[in-house]
Amino acid sequence: MFAQFFGSYLLNEGLVTRQQLAKALDDKKNTKTRLGVLAINAGYMTAGQVEFIHQVQSTVDKRIGDIAVEMGFVTKDQVEELLSKQPQDYLVLGQTLVNNNVLTNAQFEKALGDYKSCNSLSEDDLNGDKTDKLDKIIADFYKVEGTADTARYTTYLTLLLKNLIRFVGDDFTPLSASVVSDANYENTVGQKIKSDNTDGYTAICCDTDIYIKFAERFSEEKLDTADDFVNATVGEFLNLHNGLFIVNQSNEFGEEMTLEPQEFVYKTAVSFDKTTIDVPVAFSFGTVHFIISNI
Amino acid sequence: MTINEMSVMICDDSMFARKKLKDYILSLGVAACYEAADGEQAVDNYKEYKPDIVFMDIVMPKKTGIEAVKEIIEFDANAKIVMASSVGTQNHLKDAINAGAFEFLQKPISNDQVLKLIEMVAKGV
Numbered sequence: 001m002f003a004q005f006f007g008s009y010l011l012n013e014g015l016v017t018r019q020q021l022a023k024a025l026d027d028k029k030n031t032k033t034r035l036g037v038l039a040i041n042a043g044y045m046t047a048g049q050v051e052f053i054h055q056v057q058s059t060v061d062k063r064i065g066d067i068a069v070e071m072g073f074v075t076k077d078q079v080e081e082l083l084s085k086q087p088q089d090y091l092v093l094g095q096t097l098v099n100n101n102v103l104t105n106a107q108f109e110k111a112l113g114d115y116k117s118c119n120s121l122s123e124d125d126l127n128g129d130k131t132d133k134l135d136k137i138i139a140d141f142y143k144v145e146g147t148a149d150t151a152r153y154t155t156y157l158t159l160l161l162k163n164l165i166r167f168v169g170d171d172f173t174p175l176s177a178s179v180v181s182d183a184n185y186e187n188t189v190g191q192k193i194k195s196d197n198t199d200g201y202t203a204i205c206c207d208t209d210i211y212i213k214f215a216e217r218f219s220e221e222k223l224d225t226a227d228d229f230v231n232a233t234v235g236e237f238l239n240l241h242n243g244l245f246i247v248n249q250s251n252e253f254g255e256e257m258t259l260e261p262q263e264f265v266y267k268t269a270v271s272f273d274k275t276t277i278d279v280p281v282a283f284s285f286g287t288v289h290f291i292i293s294n295i
Numbered sequence: 296m297t298i299n300e301m302s303v304m305i306c307d308d309s310m311f312a313r314k315k316l317k318d319y320i321l322s323l324g325v326a327a328c329y330e331a332a333d334g335e336q337a338v339d340n341y342k343e344y345k346p347d348i349v350f351m352d353i354v355m356p357k358k359t360g361i362e363a364v365k366e367i368i369e370f371d372a373n374a375k376i377v378m379a380s381s382v383g384t385q386n387h388l389k390d391a392i393n394a395g396a397f398e399f400l401q402k403p404i405s406n407d408q409v410l411k412l413i414e415m416v417a418k419g420v
Binding site: 235240246247250251256259261 | 308310311355381382
């Protein structure tokens with residue numbers, strides 16, 4: 001999941017545009033991470049050294065790894081180690097941005113370094129989805145004034161992003177959340193979450209073309225009109241996610257919550273009287289808004 | 296009983312969830328696959344078709360899956376009902392078992408889980 005937040009960081013720093021990022025997220029499934037990016041990430045080579053090797057490679061018929069070893073920038077063991085590991089998703093994203101000429105190797109190196117240091121991330125933290133660091137990134141990212149139970153929102157949002165990766169796709173960028181008093185999109189699927197001490201509301205909102213694409217991803221079927229089946233599909237994603245959330249809460253805290261059947265609203269604004277946040281997630285096919293109120 | 300002789304009923308208010316499960320169950324070659332979109336319809340259809348196995352959601356309009364299980368069991372104490380729900384919280388698990396469901400599947404449910412249960416019922420376990 002660091003890839004998504006790294007993408008978001010690049011966006012917020014103005015290093016990439018929304019369009020460039022969306023294109024890279026779409027392209028990255030075909031990207032092979034090259035040794036240069038892996039070596040920069042591991043701190044074995046600087047971007048300058050990588051550029052130099054690329055220049056050398058254009059004049060001789062040798063592999064990058066062999067040139068790097070000959071130049072004494074890395075050892076043979078380091079090359080083998082880099083190539084044997086499955087590259088992390090944020091590196092694949094970085095490589096795609098370099099390939100698309102959006103970032104240079106040097107810009108990638110600096111952005112990655114800055115991102116790691118501002119989130120106090122080590123190489124180990126980035127290998128795998130270590131939950132404590134991830135929770136902190138998510139909590140910081142979604143810091144919104146006025147939400148009563150921050151830990152609970154963080155748990156909800158972390159699970160949401162994981163479920164999006166699991167059931168919809170990893171080609172998204174989380175955008176900053178904001179407090180809203182209403183949601184006015186073409187399509188809204190809402191579901192209430194209730195317990196003894198909460199009367200919460202959650203929803204997925206977006207315009208119709210994006211709504212259909214989201215449903216296509218989740219259902220793995222070709223869909224072209226926003227009919228009852230598309231409603232049912234998006235509704236089932238919300239239900240599935242909310243269900244997993246309340247099961248976790250039940251197992252971890254013994255807190256019993258219940259869900260209500262979903263409500264579907266078309267071209268009608270929904271307003272909220274309790275503190276509500278809008279969490280936009282920019283997929284390569286468009287931005288989907290997740291509404292969370294008083295959970 | 297073989298799978299080809301079995302009749303199955305799927306109760307879920309989500310047209311999407313019903314279609315996904317039905318597509319898979321029909322691919323197994325069952326004799327019949329009935330559907331219900333709420334708890335009330337689930338009870339009515341059970342009485343009419345007496346399916347060999349029922350997959351039952353919990354959160355549904357009109358009547359919840361738990362209420363529907365109670366009524367079906369009152370009608371037929373040997374009904375084989377599997378809860379297939381997104382809300383497998385401790386209370387729901389307890390309620391489902393107390394109502395007479397014989398298994399609980401947390402969504403997302405996999406085809407393998409469904410196949411195992413259908414085979415089990417076919418063998419009369």
